[in-house]
Amino acid sequence: MSTTAPLAVTMGEPAGVGGELSLKAWQARHSGARPFFILDDPDRLAALARQLGVDVPVRSIGRPEEAAAAFPSALPVLPVPLAAAVTPGRPDVANAPATIEAIERAVQFAKAGTIAGIVTNPIQKKTLQDAGFRHPGHTEFLAELAGGVEVAMMLACPQLRVIPVTIHLSLADAVKSLDGEQIVRAGRIAARGLRDLFGIEHPRLAVAALNPHAGEQGAMGDEERLIIVPAIEALQREGIAARGPAPADTMFHAAARPAYDVALCMYHDQALIPIKTIDFAGGVNVTLGLPFVRTSPDHGTALDIAGTGRADPASLLAAIDMADDMARRRGH
Numbered sequence: 589m590s591t592t593a594p595l596a597v598t599m600g601e602p603a604g605v606g607g608e609l610s611l612k613a614w615q616a617r618h619s620g621a622r623p624f625f626i627l628d629d630p631d632r633l634a635a636l637a638r639q640l641g642v643d644v645p646v647r648s649i650g651r652p653e654e655a656a657a658a659f660p661s662a663l664p665v666l667p668v669p670l671a672a673a674v675t676p677g678r679p680d681v682a683n684a685p686a687t688i689e690a691i692e693r694a695v696q697f698a699k700a701g702t703i704a705g706i707v708t709n710p711i712q713k714k715t716l717q718d719a720g721f722r723h724p725g726h727t728e729f730l731a732e733l734a735g736g737v738e739v740a741m742m743l744a745c746p747q748l749r750v751i752p753v754t755i756h757l758s759l760a761d762a763v764k765s766l767d768g769e770q771i772v773r774a775g776r777i778a779a780r781g782l783r784d785l786f787g788i789e790h791p792r793l794a795v796a797a798l799n800p801h802a803g804e805q806g807a808m809g810d811e812e813r814l815i816i817v818p819a820i821e822a823l824q825r826e827g828i829a830a831r832g833p834a835p836a837d838t839m840f841h842a843a844a845r846p847a848y849d850v851a852l853c854m855y856h857d858q859a860l861i862p863i864k865t866i867d868f869a870g871g872v873n874v875t876l877g878l879p880f881v882r883t884s885p886d887h888g889t890a891l892d893i894a895g896t897g898r899a900d901p902a903s904l905l906a907a908i909d910m911a912d913d914m915a916r917r918r919g920h
């Protein structure tokens with residue numbers, strides 16, 4: 589793999605802000621930066637650039653290997669044609685196959701070793717599911733495309749890293765389905781990922797409680813005693829520095845955060861509310877456990893501002909930078 593192996597950025601939901609963010613990310617490129625290319629429809633990106641008044645020349649490429657030469661003077665686009673014209677803010681199920689194809693082709697390139705990693709733009713999950721997509725999100729889809737590996741979804745910003753143990757479930761289902769084996773699995777993936785991809789030799793895991801006041805000695809729930817404490821002890825027996833259960837309302841403030849490298853949280857919003865509150869613009873979503881690098885902005889499709897030119901590319905830029913760092917650690 590050459591040191592100029594590019595990153596592949598997927599189109600995400602074409603009616604969302606992904607196209608605008610990709611154009612702005614190319615504009616923010618700096619000399620010496622690792623190149624990236626977009627898996628998207630070149631005509632629609634060129635039209636979007638004109639509509640938004642951003643000066644971004646678009647150049648079609650046939651293979652990832654052509655991205656490095658094109659990147660300094662134009663945004664390289666590996667064509668994935670859309671079936672229907674795009675109306676910003678109004679996802680069309682007819683374009684779901686192209687959105688999915690972009691992800692699948694990125695994974696094929698990653699497996700073939702022609703790219704250094706994948707950065708995904710946000711998808712409109714319900715639109716894909718209406719088209720027959722069986723997965724709750726990228727995380728689960730990528731795990732399957734990688735051959736059924738075990739993964740964890742981590743969100744990271746400079747001040748905090750969080751992993752929701754249960755991911756894309758209703759709160760009721762998350763509570764019902766919580767079990768110790770899931771916590772142990774997430775803890776193992778977290779420890780390995782932080783060591784191998786983030787250079788933290790002995791990662792410290794803070795495991796959140798599920799209930800208020802960590803269950804108040806059973807008066808407010810017994811999941812801590814029955815599920816979470818045994819899982820923490822199992823991780824400790826494996827030599828992983830896990831501690832908890834930590835009451836979730838007091839573990840994310842500034843003075844508490846330096847005591848751990850990642851917070852293992854019991855459900856989606858327990859993890860994502862603190863990080864998006866601390867750093868919505870700079871947060872990055874990373875899938876740990878994959879045999880290739882995958883990052884993403886922390887936010888979604890932002891349909892309410894799509895096509896207005898108001899989308900902030902900071903999180904996509906942070907995702908690109910983090911994918912570059914992780915790829916270097918993997919020797920790309």
Ligand SMILES: NC(=O)C1=CN([C@@H]2O[C@H](COP(=O)(O)OP(=O)(O)OC[C@H]3O[C@@H](n4cnc5c(N)ncnc54)[C@H](O)[C@@H]3O)[C@@H](O)[C@H]2O)C=CC1
Pocket residue numbers: 605709710711712713714726873884885886887888889890891892893898899900901902903
């Ligand atoms: N990795 C992915 O594919 C993700 C996909 N989603 C999907 O996105 C869709 C919309 O989700 P929401 O909960 O509405 O969250 P959202 O993040 O799309 O929007 C929440 C609010 O933040 C604003 N916002 C988001 N990104 C912004 C940006 N770059 N610049 C300026 N403002 C921005 C939006 O305008 C909106 O007001 C859902 O279908 C969800 O499943 C959500 C998160 C991640």
Ligand SMILES: NCC(=O)COP(=O)(O)O
Pocket residue numbers: 711724725726727728741860873884886
């Ligand atoms: N809220 C985070 C999120 O939905 C990320 O999902 P994924 O598509 O990256 O799995």
